[in-house]
Amino acid sequence: MTAERINLLGLPLERMQKFCAEHGEKPFRAQQLMKWIHHAGVDDFDQMTNLSKSFRETLKQIAEVRPPEIVSQQDSVDGTRKWAIRVEGGGLVESVLIPEGKRATLCVSSQVGCSLDCSFCSTGKQGFQRDLTAAEIIGQVWLAIKSYDAFQSGNGRIVTNVVMMGMGEPLLNFDNVVAAMDLMMEDLAYGISKRRVTLSTSGVVPALDKLAECSEVSLAVSLHAANDELRDQLVPINRKYPIAQLLASCRNYIDSQTDKKRVVTIEYTLMAGINDQPDQARELAVLLSDFPCKINLIPFNPFPQSGYERPSGNAVSRFWQVLVDAGFIVTVRTTRGDDIDAACGQLVGQVVDRTRRAERHRQNNNQVQVVTVG
């Protein structure tokens, strides 16, 4: 039965070697398997011609290479491509590929829904359904490359950067996310440099401390406010791990890296009248004055019933200017894939509010309803 097979797609090298050893195969078989799966995009064991026939037969019995299933694909006029992906059990997640010149950044999901309920995030409104497996996370990279026929054309490096900024809080799915990120960076898989794999977190401090001990990926932190009073409202996990603790943990992460030039990307979603005032930019500048970072401003991406608005271009510029004048490197995230709702916080189109607040208003809340907005 399919459910009992081991899905090789999500196995990092050591686990693949262990798997091979358990079946009496030499360690180099693991390397061959990895190359077939991740370099060549092959999911059919019969095509893995440099493996012995008997090993292939065994693999057909006990293993599989099974990515999650693409439900829909949408292309934006600006080249952004978005996939809705169904995972086992029926949940839906999305990934988005954003080409920029010679680079292309894939935004990957880590969970179906999210338990952290940030007030401005549509994923949070769905509540939490489940963690993605390592195969489902790395499967998004596999599917993106497949979608461009880039395995066949030998251009498997079409995905040059990966950001864990899709649905979910990656640090709450620690082991699977770390395994998938290891595969992204593994030469026998996607070979993306550690600087080009970025994990974004809303601030799960103990997990971030743990990450410092085992990973060298780039770090982005969703700050959104320069004081605890406001951040408590926008990012509820701040009540547990306030800003001072979070920044200390980020600094520890940076200090633990072998590459001493690393900085943290501070993400700051700008919401009109909430956190976009020049005074608030000054407060942010003071907070971060001594902190190794660059700042990425994200104008809020509206979704129905969010209760927030995107600030005007002028408000964004004013905020940006204050920070630049204070000496920071500041980027403003341009909205990509607007016509296909591919921007942050809009993933999986419109979803029914699955938070507890909404529970009492609903009769049938067993399923996330998805309206793919074309």
Ligand code: SAH
């Ligand atoms: N859970 C992680 C990663 C996923 S969210 C995190 O919170 O960091 C990726 C980024 O999109 C975060 O910075 C998040 O705050 C931001 N985001 C969420 N909803 C948004 C919206 N509606 N508009 C703009 N940015 C949003």
Ligand code: SF4
């Ligand atoms: Fe979860 Fe991130 Fe959305 Fe917050 S912003 S609810 S942590 S996905």
